[in-house]
Amino acid sequence: MMRLVAMFGAFVLAAGVTVATAQTVPAPRIAFAGTESYEAGGKQWTRYRITVTNRSDFPGELFMPAPTLPPCGLNAEASRTWVDIHDGQRRKLYGFCALRTPKDLGSLWFAVEKNQSPPLQVYIVLIDRQTNRTYTSNFVATR
Numbered sequence: 001m002m003r004l005v006a007m008f009g010a011f012v013l014a015a016g017v018t019v020a021t022a023q024t025v026p027a028p029r030i031a032f033a034g035t036e037s038y039e040a041g042g043k044q045w046t047r048y049r050i051t052v053t054n055r056s057d058f059p060g061e062l063f064m065p066a067p068t069l070p071p072c073g074l075n076a077e078a079s080r081t082w083v084d085i086h087d088g089q090r091r092k093l094y095g096f097c098a099l100r101t102p103k104d105l106g107s108l109w110f111a112v113e114k115n116q117s118p119p120l121q122v123y124i125v126l127i128d129r130q131t132n133r134t135y136t137s138n139f140v141a142t143r
Contacts (some may be wrong), residue, residue, distance in 0.1 A: 001034045005115050008085065025058065025059065025062070025115045025126075025128070025133070025135055026054055026057050026058070026125055026135070026141070027135055027136060027137060027138075028054065028055075028058075028105070028126060028135055028136075028137040029052065029053045029054045029137060029138055030050050030051065030052055030053065030108075030122075030123065030124055030137045030138060030140050031050070031053050031140060032048070032049075032050060032140045032141060033049040033050060034049050035047060035048055035049065036049065037114070038111075043113055043114070044113070044114035044115075045111045045113055046111065046112050046113075046114055046118070046120055047109045047111045048109060048110055048111075048112065048122075048142050049107070049108070049109045049111050050085065050108040050109060050110075050122065050124065050140065051061070051105070051106045051108065052105035052106060052108070052124070052137070055056060055102045055103060055105035055106055056102060056103075057102075058102040058105065059102075060101060060102060061080070061081055062079075062081040062103065062126070062128060063079045063080065063081055063099050063100050063101055063102060064079065064080055064100075065077040065078070065079060065080075065100075066078060066079060066080040066083045066129065066130065067106065069129045069130065070089070070129075072097030073097075075097065075098055077098075077132065078097045078098055078127065079097060079098055079099050079100065079125060080097055080129055080130050081099070081126050081128045081129065082095060082096065082097045082126075082127045082129065083095065083096040083099060083105070083108060083124055083125070083126055083127075084096075084125045084127065085108060085110045085122055085123075085124050086122060086123055086124070086125065087119035087120075087121070087122055088119055088120055088121040088122070088123075088139065089119075093110040093119070094110040094111070094123065096108065106113070108124065110122070118142045118143070119142060120141065120142065120143070121139045121140060121142060122139070122140060122142060123136060123137045123138065123140070124136075124137045125137070
């Protein structure tokens with residue numbers, strides 16, 4: 001009788017044969033993590049920080065450099081999965097294309113010029129460019 005052992009998203013048969021399995025990627029769950037003020041380009045800004053609370057549930061290979069996929073601007077080593085932040089009207093506010101580990105999902109953000117109103121709520125979309133799959137989060141209030 002052969003014994004199956006789960007290992008890194010695949011099953012390894014006792015005889016040494018590996019059978020690939022589809023790894024389950026969860027929907028990201030986000031939370032608002034606060035604001036901070038900063039200056040850039042001679043302007044005052046407010047950064048709105050977002051964290052993915054279930055980031056440890058994401059496989060690391062989603063964030064590995066993907067030089068065989070299209071670059072992100074001049075970055076030819078952009079990650080396999082990109083993250084876009086959208087407002088409640090589905091407008092893209094900001095994006096990340098070079099996250100390297102699931103831990104990086106803990107420090108997402110977008111900025112609004114000081115004295116401008118932020119969107120009332122936001123959500124994120126993870127785009128796995130290798131599989132053409134997207135993973136959409138919950139909405140979170142920014143105030």
